[in-house]
Amino acid sequence: MTQTFASLPQPIENAIVSILSERDTSELDTKAHELHNKYTAQDKGNHKSYFQDFESTVAYLALRVPATYAQSYATIANVHELVPSWQPKTILDIGSGPGTAIWAASEIWPSLTDATAIEQHNSLVSLGKQIATTAELSIATTWLRQDIREGIDEDDTTYDVVIIANVLNELSTTAADKLIGQALNKTSGVLVIVEPGTPAGSVIVQNAAKKLGKAGNLLAPYINNTFFNDDNYYLHFSQKFIRPEFQRRLRQQMRESSLMASDWEDAKYTYTIISKLAPEITPWGRCVGPIQVQKGFLEIPVLTKDGIEKIKVMKRYREQYNSAKNVKWGDVVSLPYEPQ
Template sequence: MLQTFANLPLKINEAISNLLSRQETTEWISRAEKLHSSYMTREKDGEGNYINDFQDVLAYLGLRIPSTYAQIFGVLSQVQEIIPSWEPKSLLDIGSGPGTGIWATKEIWPSIETATCIDKEKYFLSVGEELTNKALEKVKTTWKQEDITQLKVNSAQFDLVIIANVLNELSDSQQKILLGQAYNHSSGIIVIIEPGTSYGVNIIRKTAQTLIDKGNLLAPYINNSFVDDSQEWIHFPQRFIRPDFLRRIRQQMRTSSLMASDWEETKYAYVAVGKIPPEEEVWGRVIGPIKKQKGFLEVSTLTKDEIEVVRVLKRHKKEYSFAKNLQWGQIIRDSSNVIA
C-alpha cells in the first residue's frame, strides 16, 4: 500500500538530529546551501562529485537524506505491491551513502537480517555505522569502502540489491559493468533508482532495456513488458514531512521571511528487475496525477502495451469513484476498474 508521506523513521531522525546538534550549526548549514547549488547543477548535466570531507557528509545528512529515504521507500513500496508475500533476508546497498537503503528496506520488510553497504566515501560509512548502530536493531551490517565499479563481495548472493542515485555519477561503460556485477550478486530483486529528472529518467530507460533479457521487469513496467517512454517521463512523486534540521536549512535558503513548508515532495524514476516472478499479473500502473475535467477524469496509465490516457466518465459512477481515489504510482489490477 502506497503511503502519502514517507518520513524518516523516528530513531533515525533522532540520531541525525543529535549528530548535527554536536556540530557547529552555521558550518553545516552553509555547506548544505553550497551542496544544494551543486546538486542542482549535477541533476541538469549528470556530472560532479561534491562529498569531500566530514562537513560535506553532515550537510548531506541535513539536506538530502530525508528525500533520498523517501525515494527509496516509495520504490520499495511499489515493489512490495507486486510481490506481497516476499520476505527478503539479505541486502546489498551499492553506493550506500550513510545506509539510507537499509533504513527504508527494514521499514518495508522487517524480515531483513543482514546488510552489506558499499561506498567509496569513508566519511559516509563511518557516519552510517554510527547512525545505524544507534537506531536500527537486529540488522547485522557490514560496511565496505571500495570502488563500486569493481565489487569485491566474492560470490555472495543477496535477496535484494539497491543502487540508488549512483548511475548518474558513472560513464555508460561503468554503468554496464556495475549493472552486470550487481545482477550476478542478486538472488532475488535488483532495484535501480535515479532522480525524476529528464537525465535520471533516461538512465532508467536504458537500464531497463539492458536488463530486460536477464530477468523479469517487475516494476514499474507491467507484466515484464518494456514500454518506451521517450515521449513521456515515467517517474513518481513521494512526499515527506521535513525534519526540524531540514526546515532550518530550507528557511535559511529562503529569500523571503515566509516560513518554509513543513513538507516536501521528491520525484524519482526506477526499475526493479527480478529473478523471481511477480505474484500476480496486473493491467496497469498510474504514471501521473489524476486530472479532473468537465464530466470525466483522465488517468495516465502504463500498461504492458503502451502509455494510455484513460477517460473515466462521471456517469459511470463505480469506475469514477475508483479512479478519483487512485494515487500516482498505484497499480490497477483490472481494466474494468476504470473502463466501463
C-alpha cells in the same frame, strides 16, 4: 498502494538530530548551500564527487537524505506489492551513503537480517554506523569502503535484494553499465535501481532496464515484463514526505523570501526493478502521472503492456468514479481503473 507520506522513521530522525546537534550550525548551512548548488548545477554530470569533507556529508544527511529515503521507500514498496509473500533476508546496498535504502527496506521487510553496504567515503560509513547504533537498528550491517568503479566483490555471495539508489548518475556510462551487470550477478531476488525523477535519471533507468531486462523479469514499473520507451515521455513518479525539523530549517535559511518553507516535500524519482522471482501479481497498469479532474470525468495516465493510455472515468458511474479518485501517481491499477 502508494503511501501518502514516506518520512524517515523516528529513531533514525532522532539519530540524525543527535549528530547535527554536535555540528557548527553556520558551517552546516554553508555546506548545505554548496551542496544544493551542486545538485542544481547545469553541469551536474561533471561533479565526480559531491563531498569534499566530513561537513559536506553531514550536510547531505540533513538536506538530501529525507528525500532519498522517500524515493527508496516508495520504490521498494512497489516490489513488496508485487511479491507480497516474499520475505527477503539479505540486502546489498551499492553506493549506500549512510545506508538510506537499508533503512527503507527494513521498514518494508522486517524479515531482513543482514545488510552489506558499499560506500567510498569513510565519513558516510562512520555516519551510517553511528545512526545504526543510536537508532538501535536490528539489521546487522557489514560496511565495505570501496570504489565501485573497481568492481564489486567477485566471490559467489548473492543477496536477496540488491539496490543502487541515486548512484548511477555519478558514474560514467561505461562504469554504470559495468556496475549494473555485476549487481545483477549478485542478485538472487530483485535488483532495484532508483534515480532522481529527472529526464536524465529516467534515461539512466530506462537504459538499465533495456540492458538487463532479458536476464530477468522487468517487475516494475513496466507491466507484464514489457519494456516501454518513448523518447517524448519521461517516466517518473512522485512520493511525498514530511520534512524533519532540521531539513525545514535548512530549507528556510536557503530561501530568499521570508515565507515559511513547506513542511512537506514531493520527492520525484524514477526506478526499475529486475526480478529473478516470478511476480505474484501482474497488474493491468500503473498510474504514471497526476490524475486530472475534468468536467464530468477523471483522466488517469496509465502505463499498460501496450504503452501509455489516458483512461477516462465518467462521473456518472459513481462507484467507479469514487474508486478512481483514490488512485495515486505510482499505484498499480486493475482493469480498467480500480486501485488495488
